[in-house]
Amino acid sequence: MKKLLGPCTNLQLEPFQYPIFWDITKAMRDNTWTPEEVGVADDLATFHRLRSSEDKYDQSKLHWFKALWGQLTAFDMLRSEDALTLSLLIFKPEEIKHFLCRMQWDERLHTESYRYVVQNFGLPESGPDSIYEMWSHVPEMKARVEYAEKINDELAERVFSTGGRDPSSWSLQGKQTILRSLIFWFLIFEKVWFLINLKGPISYMALPRAAANKPEFIGAAEQLWYIARDEEQHIRGGVELIRHFVLEHPETVTEGFLVKTQEMFEDCLYLESQFVNHCAQIAPILGYSPNDHLETARVFANLGARATGFIPAPFPEARHRFPWMAEASEHKKETNFFEQTPKDYRKGVDLGLDKIGSGMPTSVMDNP
Ligand SMILES: [Fe+2]
Numbered sequence: 001m002k003k004l005l006g007p008c009t010n011l012q013l014e015p016f017q018y019p020i021f022w023d024i025t026k027a028m029r030d031n032t033w034t035p036e037e038v039g040v041a042d043d044l045a046t047f048h049r050l051r052s053s054e055d056k057y058d059q060s061k062l063h064w065f066k067a068l069w070g071q072l073t074a075f076d077m078l079r080s081e082d083a084l085t086l087s088l089l090i091f092k093p094e095e096i097k098h099f100l101c102r103m104q105w106d107e108r109l110h111t112e113s114y115r116y117v118v119q120n121f122g123l124p125e126s127g128p129d130s131i132y133e134m135w136s137h138v139p140e141m142k143a144r145v146e147y148a149e150k151i152n153d154e155l156a157e158r159v160f161s162t163g164g165r166d167p168s169s170w171s172l173q174g175k176q177t178i179l180r181s182l183i184f185w186f187l188i189f190e191k192v193w194f195l196i197n198l199k200g201p202i203s204y205m206a207l208p209r210a211a212a213n214k215p216e217f218i219g220a221a222e223q224l225w226y227i228a229r230d231e232e233q234h235i236r237g238g239v240e241l242i243r244h245f246v247l248e249h250p251e252t253v254t255e256g257f258l259v260k261t262q263e264m265f266e267d268c269l270y271l272e273s274q275f276v277n278h279c280a281q282i283a284p285i286l287g288y289s290p291n292d293h294l295e296t297a298r299v300f301a302n303l304g305a306r307a308t309g310f311i312p313a314p315f316p317e318a319r320h321r322f323p324w325m326a327e328a329s330e331h332k333k334e335t336n337f338f339e340q341t342p343k344d345y346r347k348g349v350d351l352g353l354d355k356i357g358s359g360m361p362t363s364v365m366d367n368p
């Protein structure tokens with residue numbers, strides 16, 4: 001029988017020990033999209049208008065947009081380059097490698113999407129105003145990149161010191177390093193840091209009813225929802241990976257490990273608060289406060305933690321502050337929510353997790 005950490009031969013495709021990953025990968029493939037499918041001509045007009053405006057709320061929107069784009073671009077590269085490369089060395093069954101490789105492809109596609117907007121807006125590729133360099137000189141962004149790199153370095157040290165061979169023989173501490181990395185990347189980096197920023201501020205600016213002014217950045221918001229849809233599949237696979245890992249290595253979930261996990265959630269939500277306050281430093285977007293953003297991010301953290309079945313909600317008092325997010329998720333299945341015109345954005349069939357079926361708790365399927 002194949003095990004997550006081996007032994008198993010990489011050249012043996014079937015039988016699958018973990019068929020859910022094959023199914024999730026198919027769902028990811030069915031979601032395939034390209035940035036060019038989304039028009040950004042109206043967004044370009046918005047961008048130029050905001051850039052020439054002296055109104056502080058206009059300047060704030062532009063600042064928020066650029067900060068978000070800069071952070072997301074760095075994040076998708078970070079996710080793809082580091083964590084997935086290591087994961088491919090650790091997890092041995094082919095069906096899991098299949099999922100990880102498709103995920104890596106998705107993250108690259110997301111960077112294409114960011115570049116598509118950068119090019120269309122005529123933003124500089126390099127220099128102090130480049131969004132590509134922003135993460136390295138904005139402390140609130142750099143801190144998050146460094147936090148992720150630290151998590152990765154601990155794992156990389158073990159992987160490369162063994163040449164990636166036989167992680168099943170690693171010590172308890174070594175296996176806890178794997179589990180901690182999975183929790184960080186899937187439940188915090190993707191479920192919290194990515195999702196709240198993909199679904200939050202720019203989508204709010206684009207909303208037809210909630211925006212204080214005329215809806216803006218509709219094309220960018222559409223792209224971010226496409227990306228969020230991909231990320232939700234990644235998170236679903238990540239929760240499966242975590243659950244299977246703990247089933248095979250229950251000794252890794254110690255009281256001390258759970259205490260450190262809680263601290264990790266708290267540290268990362270603190271870093272999110274630093275970032276959102278940087279975004280809102282000129283002025284808040286009317287109707288979208290940094291506090292509501294953070295409180296909703298805490299709800300995302302709770303959903304991810306509870307879905308594992310063994311991590312308690314880190315912020316049990318948190319309450320969702322943006323009901324329109326769920327509404328947008330629902331509308332996304334049949335319409336372009338932001339334009340409110342009938343349009344089918346799916347190339348493939350609608351594969352919700354309920355149809356994939358894995359015994360996964362429904363909480364992770366909630367579209368917050
Ligand atoms: Fe991504």
Ligand SMILES: [Fe+2]
Pocket residue numbers: 079103107190230231234
């Ligand atoms: Fe992802």
